[in-house]
Amino acid sequence: MRKLRLKWIALFLIIFQINQISAQKKYEANWNSIDSRPVPTWFEDAKFGIFIHWGLFSVPAWGPTAKDGVGVYDRYAEWYWKGISDPNRASFKAFTKFHDKAFGKDYKYQDFAKGFTCEMFSPDEWAKVFEESGAKYVVLTSKHHEGYTLWPSAQSWNWNAVDLNPHRDLAGDLMKSVREKGLRMGYYYSLYEWFNPLYHNNVKQYVDDHMIPQMKDLVTRYKPDVLWTDGEWDHPSETWKSTEFLSWLYNDSPAKNDIVVNDRWGKETRAKHGGIYTTEYDLVHDQNSTGMEINHPWEECRGIGSSFGYNRNENLEDYSSSKELIDILVDKVARGGNLLLNIGPTADGRIPVIMQQRLKDIGRWLKVNGEAIYGTRKWTKAPKVGKNTKIFFTAKGKDLYLISTEWKDEPIAIEGISKSSKVSLLGFNGLIKTGIKSGKFLITPPVLSPLTNPSQYAWVYKIENVL
Incomplete structure (x- = not known):
């Protein structure tokens, strides 16, 4: 009885696979x-x-x-x-x-x-x-x-x-x-x-x-x-x-x-x-x-x-x-x-x-x-990018990434985020100060030395669980 049941299961799987293959979309020449x-x-x-x-x-x-x-x-x-x-x-x-x-x-x-x-x-x-x-x-x-x-x-x-x-x-x-x-x-x-x-x-x-x-x-x-x-x-x-x-x-x-x-x-x-x-x-x-x-x-x-x-x-x-x-x-x-x-x-x-x-x-x-970079998508709420843009955004899952192609000493304000979140600077082990002001999310860049600077070209802040 058990062998018969296994045969029926095997037959069902074969039929299912055939149906799946036949159900695959065929693309026409238009x-x-x-x-x-x-x-x-x-x-x-x-x-x-x-x-x-x-x-x-x-x-x-x-x-x-x-x-x-x-x-x-x-x-x-x-x-x-x-x-x-x-x-x-x-x-x-x-x-x-x-x-x-x-x-x-x-x-x-x-x-x-x-x-x-x-x-x-x-x-x-x-x-x-x-x-x-x-x-x-x-x-x-x-x-x-x-x-x-x-x-x-x-x-x-x-x-x-x-x-x-x-x-x-x-x-x-x-x-x-x-x-x-x-x-x-x-x-x-x-x-x-x-x-x-x-x-x-x-x-x-x-x-x-x-x-x-x-x-x-x-x-x-x-x-x-x-x-x-x-x-x-x-x-x-x-x-x-x-x-x-x-x-x-x-x-x-x-x-x-x-x-x-x-x-x-x-x-x-x-x-x-x-x-x-x-x-x-x-x-x-x-x-x-x-x-x-x-x-x-x-x-x-x-x-x-x-x-x-x-x-x-x-x-x-x-x-x-x-x-x-x-x-x-x-x-x-x-x-x-x-x-x-x-x-x-x-x-x-x-x-x-x-x-x-x-x-x-x-x-x-x-x-x-x-x-x-990898596996990300554009952030739908990001400001429009222009010729002189220095702050860019990418998104992945619930996390947002702020990429600054020019080092900023002053706090960076982000519109579209109004709740606190954990922020890190990729490649940097220190803490990053954040805050909310006038409905905007603020990131205060850390003080870096040649030994702690993680990058020569562009710097990435990871903002967790905000999307």
Whole structure:
């Protein structure tokens, strides 16, 4: 009798599991359905990621800078091939002048494949740098607009890192090392390719025979946590067959449960469709996004310098300081976003030392103050953030975090809290004086010495059980 009962229980569990699987939502190939998929919670908890722009553009490693008087988008060293080929670009003269001087007028971009040697690339060392930075996810350029892939893509035969230099699956090697550190990893992927003849002659065939199979191979082969598309602006999402691909990604792909995508799926989709919304050097469609309220999971991407790809033309003044980068991280997180901070490795496979130093400083700060960053959400009662804001707030559970990017000697008043609460300064062992005055909660900063100061850049007060 007992055996019969166990068989019935087992049968019930099997039927229940089948029903659960069949009950899982199927996403249809239209934006209403695709947009209904929630962004996986791991992304909003992670807050800080590392972007990596690496490819043949890392060989010339050159772009104009602010001193050349060109706009933000014209300083990108990863646009080198387009820069020396398109007379309509504002930076065309700067790129061609450098190229002709450094390599010669007859030197073709394809010849840079010889210099993409990566002999000093150690994925384990890179992963260690990322781990120590405090980042929780990594996004590598699997293919930029030049079409050269960092994995052995059949659709990019003889134009990838395995068939040509460095004869290595860079995308796969880094994925393995990053995941061994417990970090999530995904890939940037450019929908269009500047000089692919098929793309220019028959975009439909390009999408059907090249782009879609290539993206499916990337997802199936590596099961990434992020698919970060770009280069969508030439055509609407219908031409790119974006909803068809995304319905496969969400329903049938091996990455369907955890994968995060962005909003770059057609010239009409940014900040409207897809997954997370993306800003770039604080720009959304050329509009400054500083202080903007974005009521959707979102992410700011930017370089440590003014380029994504490594730019040998940049000097110290072109790089953000550690303080500036931490302030940027705080600003984005307080407004409900993530920061995807880019590094541009060299053609031989090194992370430039100045970039390593910036990442180390961010990691040191997060070791003390990460509690106010990871897993938090924006405080709905926080004052509006502006260009000159120095006090930011994040929330987690019943606790509120006040982050001051400038040390305050005077008491800090918080509106919206009218009851007493325990307050601590993260990384500091002393007591913090508090009080209520005129219906506002007051925090009196402690007197610090070089030995007791927990941070060089921004200070976090934890206010317990007030939410």
